[in-house]
Amino acid sequence: MDQIFDSLIQFWQFTGFANCTWQHLVMIAIGVVFITLGIVKEWEPMLLVPIGFGIVIGNIPIFPGLNIGVYEDGSVLNTLYQGVRQGWYPPLIFLGIGAMTDFSALISQPRLMLIGAAAQMGIFGAYLLALVMGFAPNEAGAIGIIGGTDGPTAIFLSSKLAPDLMGAIAVCAYSYMALVPVIQKPIMLLLTTKKERLIEMPRPREVSKKEKIIFPVIGFICTAFIVPSGLPLLGMLFFGNLLKESGVTRRLANTAGGALIDVVTMLIGLTVGASTQADKFLTGNSLKIFGLGLLSFIIATTCGVLFVKIWNLFLKPGRKINPLIGNAGVSAVPDSARVSEVVGRGCNPANHLLMHAMAPNVAGVIGSAVAAGILLGFLG
Amino acid sequence: MKRLALILLLSASAATLRGQNLSDLIISEVLPCNDSSVVDAYGARSPWIELLNTSQGAVNFAGCYLSDDPENLRKSMIPKGDAATLLGAGQLVLLYCTGDRSQGTLYLDFVPSPGSEVYLVSSDGRTIIDSIKIPSDLPAGTSIAKFATDIKETQFDDVRPSKPTPGTFNGRHEQRSKSQMMSENDPHGFTLSLIAVSVVFSALIILFLIYNLSGNIFTGKIRLRRSRRQPDPETAAAIALALSMEGNDDAVAAAIAAALHLHYAESVHDTESGIITIQPRNASAWCDNSLNFRKTPYKK
Structure with missing residues (x-):
C-alpha cells in the first residue's frame, strides 16, 4: 500500500500541476490570447496561432531532466529550435517572400523606394532609446530591429547579437506585425490633412519581363556589395524573386513560396513561442522590449509619413505622392500597404493606393535587411 | 578553349596551394619558463612553443625545423609520419621544449631561454617561416605571444608578454567585443545611427x-x-513619286516630310519587313470532321 502511495506521489511530482508556478499560468494565458486573436480576430493567424500554441507548449511546467524542453540539448524541440538559434529559418522565409513578391510596383516607381529607407528610422530611433534605457549596444541593436517590422529579420539579428533576448524580441516583432492596422491608422490620420489624403497618384506603368528578371540580379549585387553582412537575407530574398521571375524555374518558385515557407513559418512560430519560457520571458527587460518595440513602430510610421509630406514640398502638382503610403515603408508585407489602401479609400473610395504602397513596402524589406546587415557588421 | 580552361584551373589550384602552404604557420606563443602552465605527457612543466595555422586549409609541418640558434637552424626536426603534425584551419599545436626529441613527435631538442629568438624553419633547413624574439627581461611564468591585429584575425603583428594561454587562439579571448568597443567609442549611439x-x-x-x-x-x-537612318534609293524614288502625284500642294509635302522625319529620326514607327507570307493552315481539332466527336444529326 505504501509502495502504491509512494508511486502516486512520485507520479504527482512529475506532473505539470506539481511544478506549476503563477508565471507559467500567465504565459499560458498569453499564449491562449494569441491563439484567440489569431482565430477570432484573424490578426495575422499564420503567425499568432503557431506562436500562441508554441507559448503554451513552452510553458507547460515540466520536470527537469526529461530532455524534452526547448532549452535542453538534444530534445526534439531543441533540435527544431536550432533553426532559430543558428539563424537559418529567417533566410528560408526570405527565400519564400522573394518567390511570392511581385516587385513590379517598385520597378515601375523606383522613386518610392526612398520611403522604404525613411521608415527604417524606427530601427535607429529604438536603438538610441534602448541605449538610454541601459541596454548594451548589441542588445540595443537587436531590439531596434523590431522597428523594421520584419519578424524573420528580427529573429536573424537577435540570434546573432543578443540570443538571450531573442524570445522577447521575436514575440514582440510578430505581435506588432499583427497589430499593424491598429497602430498605424491613427498615426497616419493624425499626421495628414484631408487634402493630402485625397492626392491621387498616376497609375504605375507596365513592367516588362526583362526588367523583372534584371531586378533581383542587380538589386542583389548592389545591396550585397554595400552590406555584405546582410548576405543571407538579401541573397535569399533576391534569389527567390529570380526563381519567380525567370519563368523557367516555376516549380522551384512554387515550392519556395508555398510548401517551404509554410513549413518554416510553422516551425519558426512554434519554436519562437516555445522559447518564451516563463523564467526567461517574464522579466523587466521583456516589458522594456515591448515598450521600445511599440515606440520603434511609431517612429517608423511617423518618419515614413513625414518623409512623404516633406518630399511633396519639392514635387510638382502632378507628381505629388499621397502621404498615406508613407506608413508602408515598414516591411510588414503586405499588411501596411493594405492599411494605406483602406485609409485612402476611407477618404476617397475611388482612390486605390495599394499598388503604390507596395513599392515602399517591398523597399522596406530590402531596407530592413540592409539595416540588419549594418547592425550585424558593427555590433556582431 | 579547353586549354584555356585547363590553365585557369591550374592557376586556381596553384593559388589555393599557395594559400595553404607552410608560410601560413606562425609561432603564436612561447613560454620559456613554465612554472604554472600546462604539463606535458610525462607530467613535467616544460617550456613550450605554440604554432598556429592561420590559413583556411590544413597544413602539415612534418619535416620542418625549430631552432633557437640562427647559426644552426636545423636544431630540432619535426619527424614525419605522425598525424599530429597535420594542422587544420586555425588549429594550434604545442611543442614541448624538453631537450629530448626522442620523447615524441611534439618534443624538441632545445630549451629556449629569455633573450633568444625562436625560429620555425622550412623543410629545406634554410627558409625561415616565422620567428619570435623572447625578451630578456620576461618574468618566469609569462609567455611572449603574438596577437591578431586585423579584423579577420589573420595578421599577428602585435607581439607582447602575456599570461600563458596554451592551445588558445590569441586575440579573441583578449579582444573586446565590437559591442564593448561601440559602447566606449559611441556611448549614445549617434555615430552608428548616422552611419547606418x-x-x-x-x-x-x-x-x-x-x-x-x-x-x-x-x-x-x-x-x-541613336540611329539616323538614311532613306534608301527605292524609298527616295517612292517619295519623289508621291510628291509629284500630289502636285504642288505644300501641306501634303510638309506632312510627308514630317512623317519621314519622325520615321527616320525618332523611330516612332515600327519597321516592317515588307514581306507577306501566307502559309496553309492545317485543320484544327475543333473543325476537323474526322476528330469531331459530335456526329452530324440525321433523321431516321
Missing part, C-alpha cells in the same frame, strides 16, 4: 538610380543607340 541611416539611404538611392535608368531605357525615354 546614411548607408540604408545610399543603398536604396543607388537602387533608385539604377532602376530609374533601366526604366527609362525600357520605356524608350533613353535610347542606347
Whole structure:
C-alpha cells in the first residue's frame, strides 16, 4: 500500500500541476490570447496561432531532466529550435517572400523606394532609446530591429547579437506585425490633412519581363556589395524573386513560396513561442522590449509619413505622392500597404493606393535587411 | 578553349596551394619558463612553443625545423609520419621544449631561454617561416605571444608578454567585443545611427538610380543607340513619286516630310519587313470532321 502511495506521489511530482508556478499560468494565458486573436480576430493567424500554441507548449511546467524542453540539448524541440538559434529559418522565409513578391510596383516607381529607407528610422530611433534605457549596444541593436517590422529579420539579428533576448524580441516583432492596422491608422490620420489624403497618384506603368528578371540580379549585387553582412537575407530574398521571375524555374518558385515557407513559418512560430519560457520571458527587460518595440513602430510610421509630406514640398502638382503610403515603408508585407489602401479609400473610395504602397513596402524589406546587415557588421 | 580552361584551373589550384602552404604557420606563443602552465605527457612543466595555422586549409609541418640558434637552424626536426603534425584551419599545436626529441613527435631538442629568438624553419633547413624574439627581461611564468591585429584575425603583428594561454587562439579571448568597443567609442549611439541611416539611404538611392535608368531605357525615354537612318534609293524614288502625284500642294509635302522625319529620326514607327507570307493552315481539332466527336444529326 505504501509502495502504491509512494508511486502516486512520485507520479504527482512529475506532473505539470506539481511544478506549476503563477508565471507559467500567465504565459499560458498569453499564449491562449494569441491563439484567440489569431482565430477570432484573424490578426495575422499564420503567425499568432503557431506562436500562441508554441507559448503554451513552452510553458507547460515540466520536470527537469526529461530532455524534452526547448532549452535542453538534444530534445526534439531543441533540435527544431536550432533553426532559430543558428539563424537559418529567417533566410528560408526570405527565400519564400522573394518567390511570392511581385516587385513590379517598385520597378515601375523606383522613386518610392526612398520611403522604404525613411521608415527604417524606427530601427535607429529604438536603438538610441534602448541605449538610454541601459541596454548594451548589441542588445540595443537587436531590439531596434523590431522597428523594421520584419519578424524573420528580427529573429536573424537577435540570434546573432543578443540570443538571450531573442524570445522577447521575436514575440514582440510578430505581435506588432499583427497589430499593424491598429497602430498605424491613427498615426497616419493624425499626421495628414484631408487634402493630402485625397492626392491621387498616376497609375504605375507596365513592367516588362526583362526588367523583372534584371531586378533581383542587380538589386542583389548592389545591396550585397554595400552590406555584405546582410548576405543571407538579401541573397535569399533576391534569389527567390529570380526563381519567380525567370519563368523557367516555376516549380522551384512554387515550392519556395508555398510548401517551404509554410513549413518554416510553422516551425519558426512554434519554436519562437516555445522559447518564451516563463523564467526567461517574464522579466523587466521583456516589458522594456515591448515598450521600445511599440515606440520603434511609431517612429517608423511617423518618419515614413513625414518623409512623404516633406518630399511633396519639392514635387510638382502632378507628381505629388499621397502621404498615406508613407506608413508602408515598414516591411510588414503586405499588411501596411493594405492599411494605406483602406485609409485612402476611407477618404476617397475611388482612390486605390495599394499598388503604390507596395513599392515602399517591398523597399522596406530590402531596407530592413540592409539595416540588419549594418547592425550585424558593427555590433556582431 | 579547353586549354584555356585547363590553365585557369591550374592557376586556381596553384593559388589555393599557395594559400595553404607552410608560410601560413606562425609561432603564436612561447613560454620559456613554465612554472604554472600546462604539463606535458610525462607530467613535467616544460617550456613550450605554440604554432598556429592561420590559413583556411590544413597544413602539415612534418619535416620542418625549430631552432633557437640562427647559426644552426636545423636544431630540432619535426619527424614525419605522425598525424599530429597535420594542422587544420586555425588549429594550434604545442611543442614541448624538453631537450629530448626522442620523447615524441611534439618534443624538441632545445630549451629556449629569455633573450633568444625562436625560429620555425622550412623543410629545406634554410627558409625561415616565422620567428619570435623572447625578451630578456620576461618574468618566469609569462609567455611572449603574438596577437591578431586585423579584423579577420589573420595578421599577428602585435607581439607582447602575456599570461600563458596554451592551445588558445590569441586575440579573441583578449579582444573586446565590437559591442564593448561601440559602447566606449559611441556611448549614445549617434555615430552608428548616422552611419547606418546614411548607408540604408545610399543603398536604396543607388537602387533608385539604377532602376530609374533601366526604366527609362525600357520605356524608350533613353535610347542606347541613336540611329539616323538614311532613306534608301527605292524609298527616295517612292517619295519623289508621291510628291509629284500630289502636285504642288505644300501641306501634303510638309506632312510627308514630317512623317519621314519622325520615321527616320525618332523611330516612332515600327519597321516592317515588307514581306507577306501566307502559309496553309492545317485543320484544327475543333473543325476537323474526322476528330469531331459530335456526329452530324440525321433523321431516321
